[in-house]
Amino acid sequence: MTRTALVTGGTRGIGKAIVQRLKEDGFNVAAGYSGNEDAARKTAEELGVMVVKGNVGSFDDCARAVAEVEARFGPVDVLVNNAGITRDGFFHKMNPDQWSDVIRVNMDSVFNMTRQVINGMRDRGWGRIVNISSINGQKGQIGQTNYSAAKAGMIGFTKALALENARKGVTVNCIAPGYIDTEMVDAMDPKVLENIVGQIPVGRLGKGEEIADMVAWLSGERAGYVTGCTLSLNGGQYLVG
Numbered sequence: 001m002t003r004t005a006l007v008t009g010g011t012r013g014i015g016k017a018i019v020q021r022l023k024e025d026g027f028n029v030a031a032g033y034s035g036n037e038d039a040a041r042k043t044a045e046e047l048g049v050m051v052v053k054g055n056v057g058s059f060d061d062c063a064r065a066v067a068e069v070e071a072r073f074g075p076v077d078v079l080v081n082n083a084g085i086t087r088d089g090f091f092h093k094m095n096p097d098q099w100s101d102v103i104r105v106n107m108d109s110v111f112n113m114t115r116q117v118i119n120g121m122r123d124r125g126w127g128r129i130v131n132i133s134s135i136n137g138q139k140g141q142i143g144q145t146n147y148s149a150a151k152a153g154m155i156g157f158t159k160a161l162a163l164e165n166a167r168k169g170v171t172v173n174c175i176a177p178g179y180i181d182t183e184m185v186d187a188m189d190p191k192v193l194e195n196i197v198g199q200i201p202v203g204r205l206g207k208g209e210e211i212a213d214m215v216a217w218l219s220g221e222r223a224g225y226v227t228g229c230t231l232s233l234n235g236g237q238y239l240v241g
Helices: 013-024 037-045 061-075 096-124 134-141 145-168 188-196 206-219
Strands: 004-007 028-033 050-053 079-083 127-132 171-176 230-233
Touching: 004 013, 004 061, 004 127, 013 028, 013 037, 013 079, 013 206, 028 037, 028 061, 037 050, 037 188, 050 061, 061 096, 079 096, 079 171, 096 127, 096 145, 096 171, 127 145, 134 171, 145 188, 171 206, 206 230
Parallel strands: 004 028, 004 079, 028 050, 079 127, 127 171, 171 230
Antiparallel strands: none
16 A cells, blocks of 8 residues: 655755655655745656645645645555744844744644644554754754754644544654755855854764654655654763663
């Protein structure tokens, strides 16, 4: 049986790497995106996957997007909550929009998307939800109280939802990547980036493919005994006991 996977923020960076890996593993894959039409078109053409536009910060828009995916492929078996943005700034200078925009896209989206698929997964007795958090949701980061709060919230969400659905065959897990070689990181000031790499014991940035490998395993048939976990993939930069 071919499973169906939906990846939010799936047309660039880590999300695109996840989409590619799940496609290679034989899933029907839909890549969600919010506005970059060029990236969406390229992803659809390069990977041969469905792309679906939607605002993950809107419950109704998420319902519409999931309905589009299910109309084409059938029920969503795997949901990867990957969409995210940053609006960095020191908290004492942060305005309400910087706070609410990040919370809406990074945290509210996890409710908005998961709520669309959870009942179907429970009814079918099988489902995989993978939430992409961040190292900065574990340790905090200067200038990212909004982002760190949202990403930490994803970890708590993962644990609670895992407990609620464990007996229904639905696993819920979280991945907390460190600094990954994506367009967002490449755009950083070179000196800042050099300093960050100097703090990573393995001596390099991570790769999107390395995150995708873990998502693929958590999404598979053999991962049914793993739930409520947060897996830290950060090159040893932050060690969690």
